[in-house]
Amino acid sequence: MNKNIGLFWLRDDFRFTKNEGLIEATTNHDQVVVFYLYKKEIYKYQEAQKWWLSKSLFNFRKQLNNLNITLEIIETNSFKIFFDKLIEKKGFSIYWNKVYEPDYLKLDKYLLSILKNKNINHKIFKGNTLNEIDEIKKNDGTPFKVFTPFWRTAEKYYIEKIPPKEKIIKKCKKKINYFKNCIDPDKILPKKNWFKNFEKIWFPDEQTALKELQSFINERITNYSDQRNFPNRPGTSKLSPFIKFGQLHVQTIWSQCIKKKSKNIGTTKFLTEIGWREFNHSLINYFPYMLKGNYSKKFDKFPWLKNSKFLNAWKKGLTGYPIVDAGMRELYSSGWMHNRVRMIVGSFLVKHLLINWKDGEKYFRNCLLDYSPASNVAGWQWVAGCGADAAPYFRIFNPILQGEKFDKEGDYVKKWVPELKSLPKKFIHKPWEFIDKKFQLGRDYPHPIVKHEDAREKALNAFKKI
Ligand SMILES: Cc1cc2nc3c(=O)[nH]c(=O)nc-3n(C[C@H](O)[C@H](O)[C@H](O)COP(=O)(O)OP(=O)(O)OC[C@H]3O[C@@H](n4cnc5c(N)ncnc54)[C@H](O)[C@@H]3O)c2cc1C
Secondary structure (H helix, E strand, O other): OEOOEEEEEEOOOOOOOOOHHHHHHHHHEOOEEEEEEEOHHHHOOOHHHHHHHHHHHHHHHHHHHOOOOEEEEEEOOOHHHHHHHHOOOOOEEEEEEOOOOHHHHHHHHHHHHHHHHOOOOEEEEOOOOOOOHHHOOOOOOOOOOOHHHHHHHHHHHHHHOOOOOOOOOOOOOOOOOOOOOOEOHHHHOOOOHHHHHHHHHOOOOHHHHHHHHHHHHHHOHHHHHHHOOOOOOOOOOOOHHHHHOOOOOHHHHHHHHHHHOOOOHHHHHHHHHHHHHHHHHHHHHHOHHHHOOOOOHHHHHOOOOOOHHHHHHHHHOOOOOHHHHHHHHHHHHHOOOOHHHHHHHHHHHHHHOOOOHHHHHHHHHHHOOOOOHHHHHHHHHHHHOOOOOOOOOOOOOOHHHHHHHHOOOOHHHHHHOHHHOOOOHHHOOOHHHOOEOOEOEOOOEOOOOOOHHHHHHHHHHHHHOO
């Protein structure tokens, strides 16, 4: 046993299973301290995630306590300054798992060099993906830009890998405190308490994630392919925030899915979605400029409109298009939105309202519990048509037809836009055609802020300019 104190730097890894860095720390040391660095700047536009983070820290700390491990939260303005100070201390070893974002990977390189220089024992482990980013490349060594060949290669590569021996976490001998001026998880909570509703829906911890995964596999995965596009059915797993914060490792998802039985079409489709997540992580690391701008440079000339009235109506779910409004209200109220509806509201913003996808990306970042730079930026650029392997810009979703196809009975709209509850099914996705004394458009529900056909034509004309 190493006499040093084992430090584990906790990032997106709130779990005990497949947490290689933490497991290694408890294997090598009698005394382990887990620390979380809270950098306010990062969470400036991630209000909803402040809630998930705060609860995750609280719940994880409780469980670590049972293993005689302390979890200490330190507020800092700069990771670099924090580590420059830390390496002046003696008598510790340090471990962490990778986060696949360009800034974190750059920081890792810096840390590895200073730790080596100071002769401090350290080890960095694979993060929450199936494969390492640089393991999946085309035969000529360049990155994939199209999903299907990427996933064919990535899946095969993963299946052929020899799985590492499963290790388990050990209880430490003695609990110690290591850092000064630590903060409580509550300090991270958003100032405004609009998130109170989240507490009724989500419980951010690993046990819940594993239970949800099992119930999805046992009850819903077989029909995933058929059901995943209907926002009012429990067709998808809703595991995304757990995956983002690492309460669930994607390798656990993979192995549990495969264990159930040989792959059926639902399982194959579900794992392909995990594949999209892998693809997005690969994209942002090979093309980091896409985190700030268009992957496809020709979109730099796109004539986006600045229209705060439209943008606000979209954010508030008051566009007059029921499926769009339902999605935006689901997002604000629950911190999550169904994938089909993310595509519809995204398309509406960039094509019907001609507002830059970056404005939508920023609002999603602030409201989504599952916000991840890779999937949000890639998702938005897919919708806008400027991403890698994206939906072409000229394919414009018709929000009325999308509603009628994927929310046929109107139940999703009725749940999130209660002012339309009394409308007959026939009118639920086009309330402007409903004439009734008890319902008045403009008073009970907004007029559509743009007319679909006009907006479509305008979008196509704007696209011609690039
Ligand atoms: C505009 C837009 C923004 C998005 N922003 C995010 C984001 O910030 N974070 C995020 O995790 N996902 C994002 N997505 C992808 C997708 O909408 C969510 O992952 C999915 O809705 C989560 O619900 P679920 O867990 O029930 O998914 P399931 O259908 O059960 O899928 C299982 C898991 O696969 C992954 N996944 C599923 N679909 C996708 C996809 N299209 N792209 C990448 N990964 C996927 C997620 O980790 C998900 O939890 C975005 C999509 C769009 C169109």
